[in-house]
Amino acid sequence: MNLDLTWRLLKGGGRRGLLGAWLTLGAVAVSTALLLFAVAVNFAFAARADRGAWRNPVPAEAGAVAIEAARFDFVGDQVITVVDLAALDARAAAGARPPGMPRLPAPGEVWLSPALAELARKLPADQLAERYPDPAGVLGDEALVYPGELVAVVGHAPDAPAMTAAGTRDGALGKGPAKVADLTGTPSEDSEAYRALTLVASVLMVVPLLVFGGAAARLTVARRDWRLAALRLVGATPGQVVRMTVAEAVIVALAGALLGAAAYAAAAPLLAGIPIAGGSWFVSDVLPGPLPLAAVLAGVPLLVGLSAVVGLRRVVVSPLGVAKRETPPAMRFVRVLALFAVLAAFPLLTRGTSIGIVAVALGLAFLCVNLAGPWVVSLIGRITAGSARRPAGLLAGRRLVDDPRSAWRTVSGVALTGFVAGFIGLLSPSAFAGDGEPPQLLVSAPAGQAEAVAGQARDRLRAAGVRATVRVSRRGTGDALVATALGSYADPATIDRARTALTGLMPGRTPTTRADDERFATQLLADIRMGTTVVLSVSFLVAIASAGITAASSILDRRQTYALLRLAGTPLEVLDRARRAETLVPLTVMGGGAILVGVFCAMPFMIGGMSVAGAITLGACVVVGFGGVVGAGALSRPLLRSVTADPAPRPD
Incomplete structure (x- = not known):
């Protein structure tokens, strides 16, 4: 019965009611696709680390079957990974098959990756091929960290100088030789560093996405509150109201999550082409496994359903108050105290702890900024209304006081992106300065x-x-x-x-x-800059999409109020100025505050002062953020004109 009534109400909401449902669906789809990317990239780096672990030999305490060493060679501006192998006992080493090879190489035998074999054919022999003459075979993909990687496996006798020159390898340019019991190895320090950085970047992306996904459940919230309050007043029980709300939110969210997953799967080949840590990706790397995919597809609708239920307190407790448009009680200052508490503890949480603790601390700071946002918006509204000298300012201030949560949803995306920009903008590294010496x-x-x-x-x-x-x-x-x-x-x-x-x-x-x-340090800095670009791009995509969707949703929520104000003689331009002020005033305060919080959280990780690249990144973020919100608000102006043109406004 509840599900049937929910479906009827969802379909019978009229053209604008369906538009609200489509806005929610679009918000959930964008959130799901980007959330899958943030999750999948961690598994992608883990897959790379596992494929490259065999080149990082672990000395055997007993039962050694081979000697292994790894080093790096170079051709042009490309890196060649060279693995030197020598079987100690042919019978014992028969099971120690290197990845991508049917057996251990014989002394003097060379195996090349497909890309290295192709490059050796293209270049003059004295530039590359003479280093690895007469290759015996081509390595399979399981031996490669990424497609197109340059890898050579060279066979030696156990007593060859390359296998006995202990202690001659620079840790930055290779490892070994070492007697090994198998060819599994452990992930390298470089791969672990990338995984740690990826975890932090994922937190910086995931938290705004979860906030955005939760906010999607509250789109067109006023329309839903009116409808559910009417049902409560005619006899619906609180349980029925909750079930109908959850059913409506989950139906739309599940459709959006499936659409977002399909969009991500379609974009996976393009994402696999993004070069980082030396090369692109196998498509299978950037596709999440069944468990992560199921967790996201189940978690997003669950989050949307829970967020919708959280907003039902007014309807369940006081449906008559909703119908009478009573202003809800002011929020408590404890929201801001929670933020201050996390910031006070942040330097302690990030001092000498694991990357997991750092990620949790960043997530807490993120969530507390989001928690404190509505309280600060309410305060801004009271100040704006008290100091207003024009009708637009008074309307904006009163609206901020009346519904600070809705106003915060409009600017929260860009404000939280300000946190990201403040954090990683401060840490954006500058490139190494070249010494200008002859090679x-x-x-x-x-x-x-x-x-x-x-x-x-x-x-x-x-x-x-x-x-x-x-x-x-x-x-x-x-x-x-x-x-x-x-x-x-x-x-x-x-x-x-x-x-x-x-x-x-x-x-x-x-x-x-x-x-x-310096090649690997230079590559790491370049990848950090690439990661900064990706994180900021994702954050701004979410922020601007959130601002546009919530701006349109806010107009639909208040269309009766807007129409009545127009009937009373309020010019459309005054309504539009009030709407802009309602967005830009809290955005200026909260965006600047979030940037400062991000800078504060980045300070424990600083080495030296802010780089020029970091200052430019931060400035660009401010410009793009404000411009994106203004543009998103301008796109909804035709909708405002449409809803105020109705001479007989009516609620759903």
Whole structure:
């Protein structure tokens, strides 16, 4: 009975009533699609970490079957991951199959990833192919962290110099050699760092999405309150009202969630093309698994249903008060106290704790900003109404006092995005400054062998036709650097020819430039900037969509009031100015406040002062946020004109 009546009321709400349902459906669809992205990206990085773990050998305490080492080579501006393997016992190593290979490589055997094999065919042999001659096979996708990755697996004998040169690897440029019992390994430190950063970014995206999804349940809330209050007054029980509200909210939310999931699945191939941490993604990485998908599809309608029920207190307790348009009781200052408490504890929560605790602390700060928002909007309304000198200001102030929650829903998206901008804008890193030195390749060698190695380097470079100056530099680690200065004339092709000529000069040690040594730090900074762009883009998409949807919903909620004011002689321009003030005044206060809260939360993680990139990012966020809300409000002006044109307004 309740479900049938709910469906009848939903269909019988008229054209504008159905528009409200469509607004809710659209809001839920956008929220679901972006929520799936925020969740799936964590599983995507986990999948990458698992696929790359075999290259990060874990020394075996007993039962070793192979020796494994990992290092990095370079060609042009691309990184090549090189895995050196040697079987200790052919019979025992038969089960230690590397991912993407049918067996361990034999001594002298080379296996290349598809992208590296293709690149070796395209480039002149002295730039790349001579480093990995006569490849025996092509690695499968399970050996690759991302599509197009450059990977080489090289087989050695157990007593080969590359397998016995213990302690010669720079931790930033490789690991090993080590005796291993299997080829599972553990996720690398780089992959763990990316997963930690992704978790923080997800919190910065998920909390506004959950707030937006909850707000979707309160769209066209006045229309729903009137209708349900009328049902209560004619005899409906509180239980029936709750069930009808939950049924209506869940029906619309479930349809929106399914639409959002379908939209995300359609966009997955495009999302997989976003390059980060060195490359793009397998499409399967960015698609959430069955459990995360089911959790989102069940959780979003549940959240919308709960949010709808929370708003029923006035209807259930005092349906006559709703019908008489009584102003609800003022909210309590405890909302603001909760925010102050979290901010006071934030430095303690983030000091020397795990990334999970940091993520929880950020989520609490986010939610408390959202909790305090309506109270601050109510205060702004009282100040605006008390200081108004024009009708528009008085109307805006009274509306803010009458329904601060509705006004907060309109600006909450951009205000919470201000928190994100304040947090990550302050932390946006600047790029490394280039030293402007001519390119040179460096090879680490034991101090006692440095002169002999330098002589071999001169002979190899001369044979390859590369003009260079080779010298030895001492350093305090007991090793020496054999530096090959290529001169300012050297282009990338010449540098790659020199790399090829010097490959194997010191077994297990790769000739690198200073730019190569900083390659991973530079990549991390570039990825942080990419992540900042993605998080802010998602946040602004949610914020502007929220502002547009809630602005249109607010007009539908108050269409009778607007129409009566027009009949009383109020110009449309005055109503529109009041509507703009009702949005922009709390947005200015709360947006600025949220930015300051975000900056405060970022301070424990700062290293040095704010970068120029961070200041530019923050300024751009302010401009885009205000412009987006103003534009979203302008799009609903024709709807305002339409609802005020009815000479005989009536409630649903």
